[in-house]
């Protein structure tokens with residue numbers, strides 16, 4: 641599933657980089673600026689073989705909590721929208737905000753179901769394979785260690 645983008649500003653040239661990512665940003669935290677090619681660490685990415693899977697990928701309860709929170713936001717937004725409407729004011733912004741929260745809530749409830757019935761396991765295995773592939777490169781492992789990642793012994797040569 642590729643819905644997400646991560647954006648970061650290059651610390652050297654200041655240009656904005658935009659990367660397509662899988663749902664929860666599993667991939668290498670070591671990025672290269674596409675404009676000046678400098679190297680940079682973006683800790684929003686998860687190197688799964690080093691850091692393990694994220695809670696959101698293993699614990700359906702986390703997704704459910706976020707879902708409930710988003711549904712509350714939807715209810716509050718639409719409540720405000722309704723109050724503005726009966727006051728003769730424009731409720732549009734609140735309606736849109738509520739709808740947005742609802743869409744994200746649906747995304748998280750789907751994630752909770754997938755984690756609960758294990759249908760995200762193949763995906764995680766795939767990310768693990770890709771991660772282990774990257775860790776085959778000793779130079780890459782050294783970089784991770786340099787940036788403070790606790791790389792498991794088995795990848796250190």
Ligand SMILES: [Zn+2]
Nearest residue numbers: 650653673676
């Ligand atoms: Zn740059």
